[in-house]
Amino acid sequence: MITVENVSKSYGATRVLTDCSTAVARGEIVVVCGPSGSGKSTLIKCINGLEPIDAGRIVVDGTSVADRETNLPKLRARIGMVFQTFELYPHMTVTENITLAPIKALKRTRAEAVKRANTLLERVGMHDYADRYPANLSGGQQQRVAIARALAMDPIAMLFDEPTSALDPEMINEVLDVMTALAQDGMTMIVVTHEMGFARRVADRVVFMDQGRIVEDSPTQNFFEQPASDRARLFLSKILHH
Amino acid sequence: MTHFDLAYVVSTLPLLWDGMQTTALLTVISLAGGLALGMMLAVLRLSRLRLVALAAATYVNLIRALPLLLLIFWFYFLVPLLVGRPVGGYTAALIGFVLFEGAYFCEIIRSGIQSVRRGQIMAGLASGLTYGQTMRSIVLPQALRNMLPMLLTESINLFKGTALVYVVGVRDFLTAASVTGTRDNTLVEMYILVALVYFLLCLAASLSVSRLQRRYAV
Numbered sequence: 192m193i194t195v196e197n198v199s200k201s202y203g204a205t206r207v208l209t210d211c212s213t214a215v216a217r218g219e220i221v222v223v224c225g226p227s228g229s230g231k232s233t234l235i236k237c238i239n240g241l242e243p244i245d246a247g248r249i250v251v252d253g254t255s256v257a258d259r260e261t262n263l264p265k266l267r268a269r270i271g272m273v274f275q276t277f278e279l280y281p282h283m284t285v286t287e288n289i290t291l292a293p294i295k296a297l298k299r300t301r302a303e304a305v306k307r308a309n310t311l312l313e314r315v316g317m318h319d320y321a322d323r324y325p326a327n328l329s330g331g332q333q334q335r336v337a338i339a340r341a342l343a344m345d346p347i348a349m350l351f352d353e354p355t356s357a358l359d360p361e362m363i364n365e366v367l368d369v370m371t372a373l374a375q376d377g378m379t380m381i382v383v384t385h386e387m388g389f390a391r392r393v394a395d396r397v398v399f400m401d402q403g404r405i406v407e408d409s410p411t412q413n414f415f416e417q418p419a420s421d422r423a424r425l426f427l428s429k430i431l432h433h
Numbered sequence: 434m435t436h437f438d439l440a441y442v443v444s445t446l447p448l449l450w451d452g453m454q455t456t457a458l459l460t461v462i463s464l465a466g467g468l469a470l471g472m473m474l475a476v477l478r479l480s481r482l483r484l485v486a487l488a489a490a491t492y493v494n495l496i497r498a499l500p501l502l503l504l505i506f507w508f509y510f511l512v513p514l515l516v517g518r519p520v521g522g523y524t525a526a527l528i529g530f531v532l533f534e535g536a537y538f539c540e541i542i543r544s545g546i547q548s549v550r551r552g553q554i555m556a557g558l559a560s561g562l563t564y565g566q567t568m569r570s571i572v573l574p575q576a577l578r579n580m581l582p583m584l585l586t587e588s589i590n591l592f593k594g595t596a597l598v599y600v601v602g603v604r605d606f607l608t609a610a611s612v613t614g615t616r617d618n619t620l621v622e623m624y625i626l627v628a629l630v631y632f633l634l635c636l637a638a639s640l641s642v643s644r645l646q647r648r649y650a651v
């Protein structure tokens with residue numbers, strides 16, 4: 192459903208992605224990991240066209256992202272995205288956060304959008320908070336609302352950029368549980384994360400990046416049991432031993 | 434003047450009221466013009482086209498380096514030499530205010546927009562909104578709330594600043610009071626009254642904005 196072919200990208204003179212290729216099938220869960228600055232965030236921002244690419248091709252459900260004819264807002268409406276820093280809209284209630292894009296981009300009626308929002312809030316365990324403002328929620332609660340907000344567009348795939356990195360340890364699991372349930376429902380997911388327990392349990396494949404390159408792209412079990420590259424082995428030993 | 438004569442003060446009110454209307458009109462027109470110009474300049478300053486951004490920045494920095502009075506004098510004394518006929522105190526002052534306030538409002542609006550985190554734009558775009566929708570629904574409401582205190586302060590400055598029209602012979606509130614006070618030898622009463630009115634109006638303005646802010650606070 193998502194193919195990334197020989198993608199390269201620079202910010203000015205800095206090379207951030209070099210010749211990256213991978214593919215994600217419908218219903219597949221791919222975890223992306225690697226050291227900070229290795230280009231993970233940039234890669235997933237390229238997938239929904241938030242960052243332009245310099246070379247290569249990205250195709251999402253048959254649509255080439257970098258194509259000049261591609262209607263980017265329309266494409267992005269079909270891909271959910273969840274950020275490390277939640278990025279809920281602080282001037283809107285939880286319900287307003289969730290219904291904004293369905294109303295504006297999908298032209299749903301307010302009543303339809305609110306109904307769907309309530310269902311989704313139920314699903315992420317936040318139905319008691321519909322009228323709260325983000326500032327009155329904990330980090331874990333905000334992130335669960337952010338996931339509901341992304342799901343409100345009925346996306347064909349979800350992109351997660353370190354969704355638990357900004358959370359206090361006791362809140363990480365409530366977010367991972369929501370993501371695990373989503374994976375079990377068959378959602379196509381690309382998840383940038385350092386939660387290796389989650390990766391082991393949920394991911395079909397692990398992509399390891401270093402210095403803008405995809406160094407390793409293997410089935411989960413292979414990645415953890417016999418990483419092919421020294422860099423992945425080093426990374427794993429560091430991250431699994433604290 | 435040994436005591437405050439209420440009957441006398443009441444007798445001066447029609448003249449002062451005329452002056453206050455002029456002050457209010459000057460403030461409102463300059464505010465509208467200054468905000469419109471400021472908004473345009475802010476958009477230009479945030480433009481990705483370097484030359485456009487530079488031109489707007491140059492204007493803003495140049496204007497902010499000049500005394501307002503000088504701008505008014507330019508239009509009052511120099512522009513008539515160019516166009517061959519007098520501009521008039523009222524028009525000269527208005528043009529001066531708009532050009533001057535535009536530069537200050539530009540900086541307030543620009544910093545307001547920049548105070549909204551970039552991730553908010555990312556989130557809006559990622560959800561499928563267009564850039565325009567993201568700006569309107571997500572960035573501008575937050576920017577406006579962040580810049581409200583500074584917009585108010587600048588508007589109060591403008592309101593008080595309109596008293597400068599004195600020098601080009603426009604009869605605003607302060608001028609009306611001066612004229613009356615000089616005529617009746619009651620400058621003490623008049624200037625106390627003027628101070629009181631300015632103070633109360635500015636106080637009311639700040640109070641109403643802090644209420645507004647509390648209501649929309651997050």
Ligand SMILES: Nc1ncnc2c1ncn2[C@@H]1O[C@H](COP(=O)(O)OP(=O)(O)O)[C@@H](O)[C@H]1O
Nearest residue numbers: 202205207225226227228229230231232233234
């Ligand atoms: N907007 C930007 N402008 C310039 N450089 C950037 C920008 N965003 C990211 N970078 C650089 O690109 C590299 C990869 O960043 P990123 O994709 O955020 O890495 P990761 O998510 O793996 O930590 C880093 O060196 C970072 O400094």
Ligand SMILES: [Mg+2]
Nearest residue numbers: 231232233353
């Ligand atoms: Mg990152």
